[in-house]
Amino acid sequence: MSTEVTVIEVGPRDGLQNEQTPVSTEDKIELISRSVAAGVRRIEAVSFSHPRLVPQMADAEAVMAGVPRVEGVSYIGLVLNRRGLDRAMAAEVDEVNVVVVATDTFSTKNQNVTTDRMLETWDEIAAETPAGIRRSMTIAASFGCPFEGETPPERVAEIARRAAAAGADEIALADTIGVGVPAQVRTLTRLVREAAPGVPLRFHFHNTRNTGYANALTAVEEGVTVLDASAGGFGGCPFAPAATGNIATEDLLYALHRSGKTTGIDEESVAETGAWLGTVLGKPAPALRGRAGGFPQGRTS
Amino acid sequence: MSTEVTVIEVGPRDGLQNEQTPVSTEDKIELISRSVAAGVRRIEAVSFSHPRLVPQMADAEAVMAGVPRVEGVSYIGLVLNRRGLDRAMAAEVDEVNVVVVATDTFSTKNQNVTTDRMLETWDEIAAETPAGIRRSMTIAASFGCPFEGETPPERVAEIARRAAAAGADEIALADTIGVGVPAQVRTLTRLVREAAPGVPLRFHFHNTRNTGYANALTAVEEGVTVLDASAGGFGGCPFAPAATGNIATEDLLYALHRSGKTTGIDEESVAETGAWLGTVLGKPAPALRGRAGGFPQGRTS
Numbered sequence: 001m002s003t004e005v006t007v008i009e010v011g012p013r014d015g016l017q018n019e020q021t022p023v024s025t026e027d028k029i030e031l032i033s034r035s036v037a038a039g040v041r042r043i044e045a046v047s048f049s050h051p052r053l054v055p056q057m058a059d060a061e062a063v064m065a066g067v068p069r070v071e072g073v074s075y076i077g078l079v080l081n082r083r084g085l086d087r088a089m090a091a092e093v094d095e096v097n098v099v100v101v102a103t104d105t106f107s108t109k110n111q112n113v114t115t116d117r118m119l120e121t122w123d124e125i126a127a128e129t130p131a132g133i134r135r136s137m138t139i140a141a142s143f144g145c146p147f148e149g150e151t152p153p154e155r156v157a158e159i160a161r162r163a164a165a166a167g168a169d170e171i172a173l174a175d176t177i178g179v180g181v182p183a184q185v186r187t188l189t190r191l192v193r194e195a196a197p198g199v200p201l202r203f204h205f206h207n208t209r210n211t212g213y214a215n216a217l218t219a220v221e222e223g224v225t226v227l228d229a230s231a232g233g234f235g236g237c238p239f240a241p242a243a244t245g246n247i248a249t250e251d252l253l254y255a256l257h258r259s260g261k262t263t264g265i266d267e268e269s270v271a272e273t274g275a276w277l278g279t280v281l282g283k284p285a286p287a288l289r290g291r292a293g294g295f296p297q298g299r300t301s
Numbered sequence: 302m303s304t305e306v307t308v309i310e311v312g313p314r315d316g317l318q319n320e321q322t323p324v325s326t327e328d329k330i331e332l333i334s335r336s337v338a339a340g341v342r343r344i345e346a347v348s349f350s351h352p353r354l355v356p357q358m359a360d361a362e363a364v365m366a367g368v369p370r371v372e373g374v375s376y377i378g379l380v381l382n383r384r385g386l387d388r389a390m391a392a393e394v395d396e397v398n399v400v401v402v403a404t405d406t407f408s409t410k411n412q413n414v415t416t417d418r419m420l421e422t423w424d425e426i427a428a429e430t431p432a433g434i435r436r437s438m439t440i441a442a443s444f445g446c447p448f449e450g451e452t453p454p455e456r457v458a459e460i461a462r463r464a465a466a467a468g469a470d471e472i473a474l475a476d477t478i479g480v481g482v483p484a485q486v487r488t489l490t491r492l493v494r495e496a497a498p499g500v501p502l503r504f505h506f507h508n509t510r511n512t513g514y515a516n517a518l519t520a521v522e523e524g525v526t527v528l529d530a531s532a533g534g535f536g537g538c539p540f541a542p543a544a545t546g547n548i549a550t551e552d553l554l555y556a557l558h559r560s561g562k563t564t565g566i567d568e569e570s571v572a573e574t575g576a577w578l579g580t581v582l583g584k585p586a587p588a589l590r591g592r593a594g595g596f597p598q599g600r601t602s
Contacts, residue, residue: 149599179596181559182518208593210508210552211559214515217483244589251511258482258512288545292509295480298450 005261006226007249009035010044010204011277012063013078014246015230017047017056021281025059029066031277035231036068038269040249043067044076044097044228048084064091074134080111085125095134097172098122100163102139102156105147106176110140119162126166136170137163138204142188143173143180153187157195164196171199172228175215178208178244182218189222202226205247207233207286212247213255220261227252232274232285248287250274258295267294306562307527308550310336311345311505312578313364314379315547316531318348318357320582326360328581330367332574333376336532337369339570341550344368345377345398345529349385365392375435381412386426396435398473399423401464403440403457406448407477411441420463427467437471438464439505443489444474444481454488458496465497472500473529476516479509479545483519490523503527506548508534508587513548514556521562528553533575533586549588551575559596568595 012031016023028045035043045067051058060077067075077093079085088096100118101107107115122137129135142156156173163171173188185203192201203219205212205228216227233248250271256263271290278285313332317324329346336344346368352359361378368376378394380386389397401419402408408416423438430436443457457474464472474489486504493502504520506513506529517528534549551572557564572591579586 144596145599146597147599149597177597178593179559181556183560207511208589209555210514210549210589211556213511214518214556217515248511254510255482255512255515258480259484288509288511292479295445296447296450296478298446298448 004225005220005256005263006042007040007252007256007263007265008042008044008076008202008226008228009040009231009249010228010246011035011230011232011234011249013044013047013057014228015232015235017054018236019056019234019281023056023280025062025066027280028059028063031231031273032063032067034269034273034276036070036073038273039263039265041072041264042074042076042095044078045093046091047078048087049078049080061087061091064093079125081121082124082128085128089130089133093133095136096125096129097136097138098125099138099140100159102141102151102159103145103148106141106145109147115159119159122162123166126168134169135167136172136202137168138172138174140174140176143175143184144177146177153184153191156188157191160192160196160199164199168196168199170202170226171196172202172204174204175206175212178206178212180205180215181211182214185215185218186222189219189224200226202228204228206236207244207247213251216247216252217255217259220256220259231270232277233287234277234281234285244286248274248285248289250289251287254289254294305526306521306557306564307343308341308553308557308564308566309343309345309377309503309527309529310341310532310550311529311547312336312531312533312535312550314345314348314358315529316533316536316578318355319537320357320535322582324357324581326363326367329360329364332532332578333364333368335570335574335577337371337374339574340564340566342373342565343375343377343396345379346394347392348379349388350379350381361388362392365394380426382422383425383429386429390431390434394434396437397426397430398437398439399426400439400441401460403442403452403460404446404449407442407446410448416460420460423463424467427469435470436468437473437503438469439473439475440464441475441477444476444485445478447478454485454492457489458492461493461497461500465500469497469500471503471527472497473503473505475505476507476513479507479513481506481516482512483515486516486519487523490520490525501527503529505529507537508545508548514552517548517553518556518560521557521560532571533578534588535578535582535586545587549575549586549590551590552588555590555595
């Protein structure tokens with residue numbers, strides 16, 4: 001029996017958050033419903049950030065009111081402060097995720113607080129999240145910062161230590177601007193496991209410089225079993241002005257399935273969703289699996 | 302001191318071969334000259350296939366007459382028969398490369414001969430290539446066939462054995478249709494090293510399904526020190542109708558350099574060449590490094 005890898009669909013949140021084209025609540029719910037139908041079991045559905053700062057996520061409550069409530073499907077809401085946690089609980093998310101940016105300059109530009117101040121907010125959110133709701137931390141810019149350059153791996157480990165101390169159920173290391181390489185995946189995996197023993201690791205990669213899939217497969221080699229990806233490969237960071245965003249769910253599934261890993265998700269179905277999302281956003285999906293097709297079946301005898 | 306990786310620029314041949322837009326001899330020579338100026342030391346410059354079958358390569362002699370002859374720079378010509386070898390020698394290439402397709406169906410459609418018949422041609426070309434001219438074999442479709450599906454790794458190893466028996470100076474394993482994953486890179490590396498002990502290995506990846514860079518970095522991990530790539534990431538196979546082609550030289554350089562490997566090639570310069578080639582071909586380069594920029598330098602103090 002091969003190792004099972006959980007692929008978290010982050011398209012509804014990280015995939016859409018920075019898109020200029022407004023996406024209707026109905027289309028967001030369709031994206032989520034299609035993902036559930038394809039077999040996805042964890043979905044980053046919404047962000048409870050301030051509607052003025054992230055207008056694309058202003059309808060978070062309406063999205064959550066319309067998602068299919070299916071046994072075994074877990075919806076994640078992004079939460080950046082106490083008010084966000086209250087909204088998330090009212091909207092009945094299954095998990096809350098708090099983003100802590102590893103470098104002060106990026107943290108201040110992105111969230112208007114230093115990393116240390118955000119860690120205090122994390123402590124507060126983690127303490128007040130009701131029992132039964134998974135609480136995870138994403139450490140953004142773990143692989144590099146658009147303003148400071150190198151992110152010291154020891155700083156990432158220190159933040160992971162704070163995550164564990166407050167009872168994180170999971171720690172996600174994010175290459176927010178898509179600069180990472182596999183050697184960094186290995187170093188960070190080792191350091192964060194030492195800093196936060198027993199806390200499951202998750203990775204979040206962008207393919208901004210074409211290293212995202214190599215990083216994801218390296219994480220799996222290192223025993224990581226949870227990866228973020230976005231249908232069609234949409235998403236991006238306002239500080240990373242490149243044409244591609246998150247690693248694409250369908251392309252990641254192709255690589256995992258051909259590597260003998262099971263995911264429980266239908267690759268072809270996600271490829272169709274990625275293409276559909278391209279029509280919604282009015283631009284082709286960065287994903288390649290949909291255009292190229294799957295592994296050739298060979299001649300039928 | 303870090304490991305040195307040799308990146309072979311295959312843009313002038315595999316990058317352009319299937320492009321519908323005619324590229325002038327002058328532009329081909331400019332692509333080659335830019336590559337040499339950037340530090341590339343091995344370049345797949347031309348193909349001596351029949352001009353009727355591959356019209357884009359019909360000016361092979363004129364291209365070779367115009368390339369900069371610089372100490373240490375080695376030009377590779379693709380050769381598929383005895384006539385091609387004669388043309389290659391007259392054009393004063395430094396290396397000849399023979400493509401043998403690993404599956405009979407693809408070989409017959411591509412070169413109108415079975416794999417075994419092409420191996421006889423390889424034996425002949427290898428025997429008649431003058432001393433001092435490097436002779437290499439590329440085993441195409443090593444990772445999968447558009448018609449037969451799986452390519453048995455043992456078949457690739459058997460072909461490699463034939464390559465070694467005829468005195469191959471190098472064996473290149475090609476993922477012609479871009480279906481491979483890192484696990485295959487490891488298996489093939491092991492099998493081919495056993496079948497052709499002592500013959501240096503080289504890999505040729507396409508990024509058709511977004512696994513090309515993961516495969517390339519895995520090959521380097523396995524101790525392979527020679528990789529093909531194409532400026533801008535152009536190139537493709539008529540049997541692989543996807544938007545992307547060879548792995549892009551600039552993106553591969555980014556990944557290698559950030560992994561601590563030296564290549565002797567200037568990444569920014571190649572990124573500019575990739576963008577320039579996009580203007581020649583009238584479409585954006587699939588490469589991402591040029592658009593995204595290099596690793597951020599951080600604040601100057």
